Amino acid sequence: MHNLAHVLANSSSPDALQKVISVTTDTCIDICKALHKGSLAGILGVAGNENVQGEEQKKLDIISNNMLKNALLNCSDVRAIASEEEDDIVPANTQGQYLIAFDPLDGSSNIDINAMVGTIFSIYHDVGEQAATEQSFLKPGIEQVAAGYVLYGPSCMLVLSTGQGTQMFTLDPEKNEFVLTQSKVEVAADTQEFAINMSNQRFWSAATQTYVSDLVAGATGTREKDFNMRWVAAMVGDVHRILCRGGIFIYPWDSKTPNRAGKLRLMYEANPMAMLIEQAGGKAHTHTQRILDIQPEGIHQRVAVILGAANEVDKCLSY
Numbered sequence: 001m002h003n004l005a006h007v008l009a010n011s012s013s014p015d016a017l018q019k020v021i022s023v024t025t026d027t028c029i030d031i032c033k034a035l036h037k038g039s040l041a042g043i044l045g046v047a048g049n050e051n052v053q054g055e056e057q058k059k060l061d062i063i064s065n066n067m068l069k070n071a072l073l074n075c076s077d078v079r080a081i082a083s084e085e086e087d088d089i090v091p092a093n094t095q096g097q098y099l100i101a102f103d104p105l106d107g108s109s110n111i112d113i114n115a116m117v118g119t120i121f122s123i124y125h126d127v128g129e130q131a132a133t134e135q136s137f138l139k140p141g142i143e144q145v146a147a148g149y150v151l152y153g154p155s156c157m158l159v160l161s162t163g164q165g166t167q168m169f170t171l172d173p174e175k176n177e178f179v180l181t182q183s184k185v186e187v188a189a190d191t192q193e194f195a196i197n198m199s200n201q202r203f204w205s206a207a208t209q210t211y212v213s214d215l216v217a218g219a220t221g222t223r224e225k226d227f228n229m230r231w232v233a234a235m236v237g238d239v240h241r242i243l244c245r246g247g248i249f250i251y252p253w254d255s256k257t258p259n260r261a262g263k264l265r266l267m268y269e270a271n272p273m274a275m276l277i278e279q280a281g282g283k284a285h286t287h288t289q290r291i292l293d294i295q296p297e298g299i300h301q302r303v304a305v306i307l308g309a310a311n312e313v314d315k316c317l318s319y
């Protein structure tokens with residue numbers, strides 16, 4: 001069984017990129033340990049302030065953000081970072097060649113119920129004589145050189161793509177390293193399982209309402225087959241399920257907040273997950289376009305997300 005260092009050394013990724021991935025994933029091992037201590041370390045609960053997007057921050061949002069920030073800013077190959085929990089990008093080393101955007105803790109409403117959470121990251125190559133700016137980060141997702149997440153579940157897993165498929169690794173807690181446990185992840189084109197927050201139903205567009213009611217109608221409706229529903233309430237958990245056993249995940253536009261395109265963030269959630277899903281043979285779209293083709297307008301931009309089984313994503317878009 002090969003560890004992450006071995007797999008990276010045998011990939012076509014440059015040494016500096018391997019280093020940035022290792023620093024990121026090593027820090028995630030530390031985040032995993034902090035999470036496991038939970039109440040014993042007094043780290044659960046709210047921090048008492050909001051992030052730039054107006055969301056309540058949990059203590060662990062801030063702790064995991066600071067851990068990643070400190071580790072990456074001290075890595076000479078990192079040019080700058082952008083985080084869901086930081087107002088602005090943070091320049092690191094002008095000579096560094098990589099930009100890292102991350103969601104330090106995805107699914108933070110799950111923390112206090114001891115359910116699945118994760119860290120999501122997205123890496124771009126970027127060089128320049130001047131320090132990086134927000135503009136440096138505004139590249140379409142298709143330009144990501146690596147993307148991944150670490151899922152803090154019953155076992156701690158790393159799911160990674162450097163553009164040559166999607167691989168899964170499992171943390172060996174004794175050796176403190178990720179070990180390759182699935183070298184080629186594939187998402188089946190068809191599915192009978194969907195994930196959507198049904199409580200928003202009345203706020204969806206007519207098309208989303210019709211599509212989901214056809215799923216719910218099952219064998220007695222136009223789809224002529226029954227569908228199962230799952231909702232982890234952490235994108236990282238829902239995407240992981242889809243990479244393991246298929247399905248479709250939808251976080252659509254809704255009229256509750258009509259002026260935003262969706263709830264999920266393009267740079268920290270949609271792009272990295274879209275790369276992992278596409279590299280596994282699935283599809284990832286907004287209501288109108290492929291996520292990886294979006295030209296970002298700001299680091300905290302939000303988008304609608306429809307991803308997973310290729311034929312089911314097409315079906316959803318056909319509504």
Ligand code: AHG
Pocket residue numbers: 055084103105106107108109197233234235236251263
């Ligand atoms: P975060 O914890 O980073 O703010 O992200 C939570 C996101 C995403 O992981 C999940 O799919 C979605 O929010 C769930 O939101 P609701 O339960 O509010 O629908």
Ligand code: MN
Pocket residue numbers: 103105106107235269
């Ligand atoms: Mn998130």
Ligand code: MN
Pocket residue numbers: 061084103104105106107108
């Ligand atoms: Mn988060």
